[in-house]
Amino acid sequence: MSNLQTFQFLLNSSVFGVYIYQGEEAKIVFANDKIAQILKYDSKEELIGKSAIELVASDVDEVKSHIKRKAQGEIFAAEYIEHYLKSRTNAIIPVSLFAYTIEYNNKYSGLVLILDRTKEKSFEKLFLTLSQINQLIVRIEDEEEILEKICEIAIDEVGYLDCAIGYIDENKLFRQIYTKAKTKEIEDALKSLTIGADPNTPYGTGTVSKAYHTKEISLISQISKLESGHYWHDFFNKFNISSACSIPILKRGEVKYILLLHDTIANTFDSDHLHLLEQIKLDISFALEKVENEKWYQLILSAVNKSFEFVCIVDDNFKILYANDKAKKLSGYQTNEIIGKDLIDFCFFEQSEDFKKDIYKRLSSDRQYTGVISYRLKDNSPKDFLVNIMPYFKGEKVTNYIVIGKILEREDELLKSLEKALFYDPITNLPNTNYFIKEIEKFCQTVKYEDQIGALILIDPQEFRRINEAFGFDTGNKLLSLIASRLNQIVEKNDIVARLESEKFGVLIRPLRFKEDVLLVAKKILKELAMPYNTGNSHIILEFNLGIIFISKDVNNPSEILKMANIALVDAKQKGKNQIGFFRKDIEEDVIKRLNLITELERAVSNKEFIVYYQPYVDRDKNIVGLEALMRWKKGDNILLPSEFIEELEAGQYIVDVEDLIIDNVLDDISELGFSFPVSVNLSIKSLFRKDLSQSLISKLTRRKVKGNINIDISHNILNIEIIERSFLENFEYIRNLIENLKKFNIFFSIDDFGTGYSSLSYLSKLKVNFLKIDTSFVKNLNDKDTKNVTNAIIALSKSLNIKTIAEGVETVEQFEILKSMGCDYYQGFLFYRPMSKSELHKILNS
Missing domain, CATH: 3.30.450.40 (GAF domain)
Incomplete structure (x- = not known):
């Protein structure tokens, strides 16, 4: 490349800003487009005639001196790696500057090359x-x-x-x-x-x-x-x-x-x-x-050290890592005599290893241990301590145990109430889970050596959570006491009634003459418990399910018995309400499979394994006018449909986290792909009733950017929330307020699966929704005269309310033509597009 070509290349550079100045006042006689862009001028012509000295932001005399010397013909080069210029709006622009003396139009001139360093x-x-x-x-x-x-x-x-x-x-x-x-x-x-x-x-x-x-x-x-x-x-x-x-x-x-x-x-x-x-x-x-x-x-460390109780922290092998001052004072040992030792070694009996195994066993099943342990003090005397051992988890793994204990004197009043505190439920005065398990263990020992059988009945009140929500916990506790009272009146003297976790009750029947006898007891329990409960001004009817497992020589492990009783409850629930269920192997397999799935889902939520597939919907001319975002689980190399996991996901709170992730992914995809038509996202009832939903959606929208660093204009209604009919039937005013609030920020709303419920028509005119999705069940049966008439009426009603209709599940040309003739606005289904990944969608949009 010749010198002339090089010079011409620089003048037209899209990387370097270039200007040339001449004369004593250093007037600019040439400027390229890039320097105008850097200095925020509308055109390079605006720079012509300005003094190069005016562009300098700093007061460095050396820089201004260099400009004048070059304009006078002095030949030298100057370089400023860190330099500042003023823009048209007087903003400071950091640049690197390279200046040379040249001859331009037969006059000595200064040539300046500018490299914008704003981002850097x-x-x-x-x-x-x-x-x-x-x-x-x-x-x-x-x-x-x-x-x-x-x-x-x-x-x-x-x-x-x-x-x-x-x-x-x-x-x-x-x-x-x-x-x-x-x-x-x-x-x-x-x-x-x-x-x-x-x-x-x-x-x-x-x-x-x-x-x-x-x-x-x-x-x-x-x-x-x-x-x-x-x-x-x-x-x-x-x-x-x-x-x-x-x-x-x-x-x-x-x-x-x-x-x-x-x-x-x-x-x-x-x-x-x-x-x-x-x-x-x-x-x-x-x-x-x-x-x-x-x-x-x-503060906590100070409180722990001044505590009336001893506190120890041990590792997962019960080696002591920390002991507070009280532990050392009570035991008589010094720090170096305790740290690193096994907590069990201080127990005052010979079978410490068996005792250790028992504690491990209790910790693994109940996740904590509470009991009286006799410890050996330094003077070799025994002292009884009420001890609570709690596991500390890192992720799913137990890394340490926290041990808290209080010394018990024989005359201590605490001993008198200890048994009640450890083994009885304060609300119902029934034995609690700890007591119940001990009694099961005793009976299992009897069953091993004697020819006896017994049974465990697990009792589960249905929808009890709603009682607490509707009437308050005081009423809930009163009901639990009434249930306990009825159970005590039903069982025999040798039987044990216990209040277990949450609202469940257990009945241990021992011994049984015949297995059939337990059915008589179970039916009597159902009959008595199903009778109305009067609590003050409330008249409440409850429904129950019972799970039964027999205890015999073949089944005599307490933890297995409780697990099998819970599986028997699943059998009862599958039959309906006020039903009796028994342990079945196939249900156990289903329960294990479900538990494994829940564990996998927890890990999937943590690892953000949920991705978005998109299914476009089209207008009458088959042009894409919008997308529906569909949840998928990327489990290893497999892509799982929601039907395989959604029930378990919705059963917990994880559905809220996953739907939040889906919205984030959708907005990120919009930013990356840059399309401007609306994208529909389905929200579950749990997500819809989040207190911070409105603020979260607005925040997510306003801080996103699309291709080319242009703000997403939410007036384009880029986000469309799909809700099912049950959501607004559950709390109509809340949903109406939510829609009206988000409508101010131009967020669309659609009613999904329209026509499958019973109250849609009465509410439709009151909800300011933008879209109504005609359910697949209507589209599939358009050949049926009644179905066709209902579909036609839905479309006509929507038009009168200025609501756009989208027909779901369009799979045949015939369905498409019938819906078009009815005036349906948009169409979605395999006839046009199947659900696809982001990369597949990108190819289609580009084509």
């Missing part, structure tokens, strides 16, 4: 901030000192224009705790600003307010784009502030402080830096949590 400088500042904050975490253990140091770092070491850390007070005003700036004038001006979190006031519409309400980072990349009447316009303009950022600092999930930063460089804070700003947010929150935890740790 912004990353540099944020990385430095992160580095310094991480050092704070290690070095400082005082919350106020951490906050003050963050302000010093932001200004003195990183170089931001100003920094303030404060909190939102009861009047919704931002109270600055620490404020620092490059100059005293800026610092005083920032302190005097009125900043708040009430969006109904002009001073409550900035980044601080948004960060406080959303708990998310709020930023303004280019302040110059704000309207001139903006509340803080004068402040921004006076100090040439070009970008702003507010970072919420969380403690225990709530916004405790807000970090406010301003900079003279535009785009210092933008979406490209959001991941670093998020890390800063997490690191500061972690630092404050660490300080808080350390403070509580010291």
Whole structure:
């Protein structure tokens, strides 16, 4: 390439900004498009005639001297790796500058090459901030000192224009705790600003307010784009502030402080830096949590040491790792005589290994051990201790045990009430699970050596949780006492009635003459318990299920007996309410399979193994007009449909976490693929009734970016929530308010599987939904005259209410044509597209 070609290449460069200046006043005679873009001018022509000296942001005389010398023909080159220019809006632009003397149009001229370093400088500042904050975490253990140091770092070491850390007070005003700036004038001006979190006031519409309400980072990349009447316009303009950022600092999930930063460089804070700003947010929150935890740790340690009880922490082999002062004082041992020793070795009997195995066995089944243990003191005397041993879990593994004990004197009143505390339920005065298991163990020993049989009946009141919700726990406890009283009147003297976990009861029948006798007892129990209960002004009827397992020489392991009784309950529940069930092997296999599935689902939720498939829906011309997001479980190399796991997922709280993940994935896919038509997401009833649903959805939408760094415009109704009829029948007012609230943010709502319930028509006109999905069952039976008429009526009704209809499960051309003739708006089904992965969807959209 010739010199002329090289010169021409530079002038037209899309990487380097280029301008040429001449004469004593260093007037610009040439500028390329890139320099106009860097300096935020609308066109390069605006730069022609300006002085190159005017573009220099710093007051360095050397730079201005170089400009004049080149314009006068002095031949030399100059290089500034870190230099600053002023943009058209007076924003500071960090650049690298390379200057040369050339001859242009027969005159000595200065040629300047500019490389924009805005992003590089912004990353540099944020990385430095992160580095310094991480050092704070290690070095400082005082919350106020951490906050003050963050302000010093932001200004003195990183170089931001100003920094303030404060909190939102009861009047919704931002109270600055620490404020620092490059100059005293800026610092005083920032302190005097009125900043708040009430969006109904002009001073409550900035980044601080948004960060406080959303708990998310709020930023303004280019302040110059704000309207001139903006509340803080004068402040921004006076100090040439070009970008702003507010970072919420969380403690225990709530916004405790807000970090406010301003900079003279535009785009210092933008979406490209959001991941670093998020890390800063997490690191500061972690630092404050660490300080808080350390403070509580010291308080708790002090309390533990001054406790009236002994406290020990042991590893999973019962080796002592820690003993408090009381443990050492009671036992007479010194620290070096206790640490590292086996806790069981101090027991005052010879069979310590068997005792250890028994404790392990109890811990594995009940997850904790409570009992009286006789310990050997240093003077070799025995002392009785009431001991509670609790496992400490890391993930699913037990890594340590916490042992708490209280010494028992023979005359101690505690001994008198100990048995009741350990073995009786305080609400019903029945024996509890501990007592019940001991009695089962005793009978099992008898069964081993004598020709006897017995039975265990497990009793489970149905929907008891709803009693507590509807009438309160006092009424619930009264009902439990009434159930206990009825059971005591039914059983024989040798039988044991116990209140087990939750609302379940157990009856141990011993011995039985004939197996058939247990059926008579069970039927009598069902009959008595099903009679109405009167609790004050309430007249309550309960339904029960009973599970029965026989105890014999073949079945005499207490933990196995209880497990089999629970499986017998499953058999009863499958039959319906007020039913008796028995242990069946096939049900046991199903239960084990279900338990394994629940364990796998827990791990899948933790590992975020749930992904999104998309099924498009089309208009009359088969153009894609929207998508439905469908949940899939990526289990290893397999993709599982919801029908294989959704029942177990919805049974727990995990469905909320998974649907939250699905929404995140959908919005990320929208950002990546850049399509603008609505995407439907199905939400379960549990997700719909989350208290923070509205705020969560709004926050997720407003902080996402789409392709090309353009904000998602939520006025495009990018998100569509699908709800089933049962959800609004359960709490109509809540759903109506939810729809109306989110409609303000232009979030769509659809009714899914319309027509499968009973009350849709009466509620439809009251809910401001955008879409109505005609259920597959109607589409499949369009050849049936009645079904066709109902479908036609649904479409006509929707049109009269200005609601768009989507027909689901369209699989044939005939179905498509009939629905078109009825005036259906959109169509979804295998005739057009099957559910597909994001990559498959991307190919289709591109084609």
